[in-house]
Amino acid sequence: xxxxxxxxxxxxxxxxxxxxxxxxxxxGGDQELFHDxxxxxxxxxxxxxxxxxxxxxKGDYEELSRTAHTIKGMLRNLSMGxxxxxxxxxxxxxxxxxxxxxxxxxxxxxxxxxxxxPEVEAQLAEVKP
Amino acid sequence: xxxxxxxxxxxxxxxxxRTLQRAGYEVIAVEDGAKAIAELVxxxxxxxxxxxxxxxxKDGVEVCREVRRRKEQAYKYLILLSSKESKGDIVTGLESGxxxxxxxxxxxxxxxxxxxxxxxxxELEDHLVEARESMRFQATHDLLTSLWNRGVIxxxxxxxxxxxxxxxxxxxxxxxxxxxxxxxxDECGHAVGDDVLREVARRLHNSVRSYDMVGRYGGxxxxxxxxxxxxxxxxxxxxxxxxxxxxCPIQTASKPVTVTISIGLALSTEFTQCTVEExxxxxxxxxxxxxxAGRNCVRVARPFGVSKPVEEQPKETPVLAP
Numbered sequence: 001x002x003x004x005x006x007x008x009x010x011x012x013x014x015x016x017x018x019x020x021x022x023x024x025x026x027x028g029g030d031q032e033l034f035h036d037x038x039x040x041x042x043x044x045x046x047x048x049x050x051x052x053x054x055x056x057x058k059g060d061y062e063e064l065s066r067t068a069h070t071i072k073g074m075l076r077n078l079s080m081g082x083x084x085x086x087x088x089x090x091x092x093x094x095x096x097x098x099x100x101x102x103x104x105x106x107x108x109x110x111x112x113x114x115x116x117x118p119e120v121e122a123q124l125a126e127v128k129p
Numbered sequence: 130x131x132x133x134x135x136x137x138x139x140x141x142x143x144x145x146x147r148t149l150q151r152a153g154y155e156v157i158a159v160e161d162g163a164k165a166i167a168e169l170v171x172x173x174x175x176x177x178x179x180x181x182x183x184x185x186x187k188d189g190v191e192v193c194r195e196v197r198r199r200k201e202q203a204y205k206y207l208i209l210l211s212s213k214e215s216k217g218d219i220v221t222g223l224e225s226g227x228x229x230x231x232x233x234x235x236x237x238x239x240x241x242x243x244x245x246x247x248x249x250x251x252e253l254e255d256h257l258v259e260a261r262e263s264m265r266f267q268a269t270h271d272l273l274t275s276l277w278n279r280g281v282i283x284x285x286x287x288x289x290x291x292x293x294x295x296x297x298x299x300x301x302x303x304x305x306x307x308x309x310x311x312x313x314x315d316e317c318g319h320a321v322g323d324d325v326l327r328e329v330a331r332r333l334h335n336s337v338r339s340y341d342m343v344g345r346y347g348g349x350x351x352x353x354x355x356x357x358x359x360x361x362x363x364x365x366x367x368x369x370x371x372x373x374x375x376x377c378p379i380q381t382a383s384k385p386v387t388v389t390i391s392i393g394l395a396l397s398t399e400f401t402q403c404t405v406e407e408x409x410x411x412x413x414x415x416x417x418x419x420x421x422a423g424r425n426c427v428r429v430a431r432p433f434g435v436s437k438p439v440e441e442q443p444k445e446t447p448v449l450a451p
Binding site for chain 1: 137138
């Protein structure tokens with residue numbers, strides 16, 4: 001019998017804040033949707049993180065603000081609250097073209113996401129469509 | 130009910146789509162503001178829309194402004210959906226024309242409750258539009274026959290006369306009067322008289338082209354105009370109307386009744402300097418001549434007096450069926 005994702009998460013040591021209980025409540029326990037969202041997240045978050053690094057390299061804070069906003073939305077939708085707060089701070093800093101602050105926040109976000117993605121993979125391995 | 134979801138983030142789009150489908154909505158999902166506008170201006174556009182604030186091409190606020198600019202369309206209930214939370218943002222969103230505002234990540238129950246509120250607003254809007262259209266119809270149409278009423282038909286003829294002068298075309302104005310209508314009312318009652326008026330109106334309306342006009346001038350008198358008509362064929366078309374009325378008894382609530390009409394015809398090309406009132410006066414004089422000639426016939430107004438159409442053959446049709 002397939003394990004519920006929230007049970008799986010509960011069994012593992014948490015590397016970061018991911019409120020799977022709240023997420024599954026919002027999804028109405030829909031495992032298939034949960035799986036589809038994680039697949040989307042896996043692809044989109046990496047693409048947007050890459051775009052963010054390119055934007056900060058070019059000093060394009062408008063683009064950085066857009067990508068940070070998108071990442072923030074994805075993280076909030078998936079109940080990844082702490083990471084979402086870092087993305088929100090990055091969006092805010094990029095509005096003000098704050099170079100050092102933006103750089104530090106992007107590094108923090110990258111590190112947070114590096115912790116998130118293996119957990120996402122683990123959930124995907126547990127919950128197949 | 131159909132609902133538009135405009136959201137560039139695939140995860141939010143999928144979440145919204147699934148939540149709304151579960152709630153019984155038919156979801157149309159697009160990923161940018163330009164596509165949202167394209168959907169919302171369609172003839173059969175969804176009346177409810179959830180618009181993300183930050184989107185490529187056009188953002189949610191621009192979509193709201195564009196939709197509200199197009200006032201001719203049915204009202205759309207627009208909900209802005211975004212992670213923007215400050216009071217200033219909410220004010221900007223609502224002032225752009227949004228009806229409501231939700232922050233992400235959305236709560237499914239709150240979203241559904243707000244959509245139900247949107248339904249109520251749209252229902253109210255539909256009732257108001259219906260009432261306005263009904264009042265507009267009553268103000269412009271004759272309640273018994275549903276033809277244009279006197280004020281409107283005269284104004285429409287006035288516009289058509291001006292147009293015909295600009296385009297150097299001809300319009301034919303026909304004053305039609307049911308012969309001996311008083312005796313129908315006296316002998317059969319007013320309910321039958323009303324049936325007769327309704328049926329005469331229907332036959333006249335169905336016997337002209339879509340761009341011709343028919344109105345009730347008053348009592349048993351009707352005004353018919355043939356716009357952009359050939360002056361040579363106007364008389365035969367008037368004859369055709371006369372035959373449509375006289376040729377077949379009218380089935381009333383109590384018994385079949387045969388009635389005839391007399392027609393006075395005036396052509397704008399014969400009275401090039403006339404106002405609408407003068408042209409109608411000419412048609413009226415021709416109608417008097419048709420009555421004087423024994424009724425159930427057509428007479429044409431000429432600048433030198435009323436003439437009898439060359440092709441007219443005298444007819445005798447009983448006023449009432451035996």
